[in-house]
Amino acid sequence: xxxxxxxxxxxxxxxxxxxxxxxxxxxGIPGHARQVGYALxxxxxxxxxxxxxxxxxxxxxxxxxxxxxxxxxxxxxxxxEGVVFDAQGRIPLELFRWRPGSRIEVEKAD
DNA sequence: CCACTGACGAGTG
DNA sequence: GCACTCGCCAGTG
Numbered sequence: 001x002x003x004x005x006x007x008x009x010x011x012x013x014x015x016x017x018x019x020x021x022x023x024x025x026x027x028g029i030p031g032h033a034r035q036v037g038y039a040l041x042x043x044x045x046x047x048x049x050x051x052x053x054x055x056x057x058x059x060x061x062x063x064x065x066x067x068x069x070x071x072x073x074x075x076x077x078x079x080x081e082g083v084v085f086d087a088q089g090r091i092p093l094e095l096f097r098w099r100p101g102s103r104i105e106v107e108k109a110d
Numbered sequence: 111c112c113a114c115t116g117a118c119g120a121g122t123g
Numbered sequence: 124g125c126a127c128t129c130g131c132c133a134g135t136g
Contacts, residue, residue, distance in 0.1 A: 001132095002133085024119095031130080031131065032131060033117095033118040034132070035118090036117080037116070037117035038117075038134075039117090039133085041116070054117075055117090056117075056119085061117085064117060070117090071117095
């Protein structure tokens with residue numbers, strides 16, 4: 001099950017982000033956003049999954065209970081890929097949300 | 111097998 | 124925009 005979720009996350013192009021619900025839908029389990037987050041919680045540090053590109057529906061970085069340095073790493077990684085955060089520490093999903101099937105995946109190709 | 115938990119989402123007031 | 128409620132179901136003890 002988690003394999004399916006990981007597979008979808010790996011399809012997220014750099015510089016863009018996807019919400020939990022979006023990943024769930026793409027994984028074939030719409031409405032099961034919790035399972036996505038749960039799957040990520042079970043991710044290993046060395047996993048080949050760009051989990052940092054997955055944010056909640058508000059465009060914020062979600063993370064496990066309590067304070068963790070993982071969220072900071074996630075933010076830095078996203079910024080390194082071109083994603084920007086507003087003054088509220090959130091990502092403008094209307095600009096960075098991944099659109100499967102869209103041609104904006106490779107902006108340089110024109 | 112039963113109960114509790116948990117990186118969430120959408121709807122309502 | 125914020126607070127509250129319900130739904131969802133795999134993992135863990």
